[in-house]
Amino acid sequence: LPEYAFIGRSNVGKSSLINMLTQKNGLALTSGKPGKTLLINHFLINKEWFLVDLPGYGFAQTGLAARERLRKMIDSYILLRKPLINLFVLIDSRLEPQSIDLQFIEWLGVQEIPFSIVFTKTDKLSVTQFLNNRKKYEETLFQTWETLPLIFETSSKTGKGRVEILNYIEELNDQYGKN
Ligand code: GDP
Incomplete structure (x- = not known):
């Protein structure tokens, strides 16, 4: 599987x-x-x-x-x-880009491991603060990569991003089933 x-x-x-x-809505x-x-x-x-x-x-x-x-x-x-189909790399959306996260992402790129970024705890920020932090991350990533990975914005408190992540997994599962 x-x-x-x-x-x-x-x-x-x-x-x-x-x-x-996993725990809401009967997964x-x-x-x-x-x-x-x-x-x-x-x-x-x-x-x-x-x-x-x-x-x-x-x-x-x-x-x-x-x-x-x-x-x-x-x-x-x-x-x-x-x-392993995809790795979701969680990043605390409240923080400035952290070198330990960037190094890890860099390593994934070099190893050609498919990954997406998941910003966590977005409910703790205002929209402007969040967009600011997201932009900083994107700019940093653009220094190394031509294309950005998929980015999910999530909050475990409000359930934000849940549908998006699960839909994405379902999509990849469908492709996996066809191969
Ligand atoms: P882990 O160590 O990565 O598994 O982190 P936890 O899930 O245990 O969360 C660490 C802390 O952040 C806990 O106090 C959580 O209640 C809090 N936390 C986690 N996700 C969210 C979120 O989406 N919103 C808010 N406001 N707090 C969160």
Whole structure:
């Protein structure tokens, strides 16, 4: 089955987003809870696809060795996992472009991993503030890439972006089924 993975720095709002995507309106999440874990968790959705919860990068709580191990595990999942269709990279929309996020995105580009950007917590900003931050990100990305990745604007509080992300996944699932 096709897999869609979610990744971001810890505290970016990943578990809230996964809950928002799966727990309302009857998407069937089979087991477990997304969250603070050092493992890669697979959630089967509607028996059609897996939502993959990747551990947060840039972890500070653990030692260097543990962080290295985690990084290796994440890297090999991303690079080697055949059913991975798209990676959703979560970015806190309140922050200026962060180098750890930009480096990660750069690496994805070099490795030719299909990814989209998900801005989280947009409800915490005014429209103007949000557009400002989004523009800064786009300008930074344009310095490296000719085309911008797909960008989703989300809020786990209001449910913003839920339909868009799920529709996108459904679209990719349809293409996957035809191959
Ligand atoms: P994770 O560490 O990436 O899984 O982040 P969490 O989902 O645990 O969220 C971190 C903090 O941000 C929590 O206090 C959440 O309540 C808060 N948060 C997450 N998403 C949103 C959002 O869309 N809007 C608002 N206002 N707060 C959010």
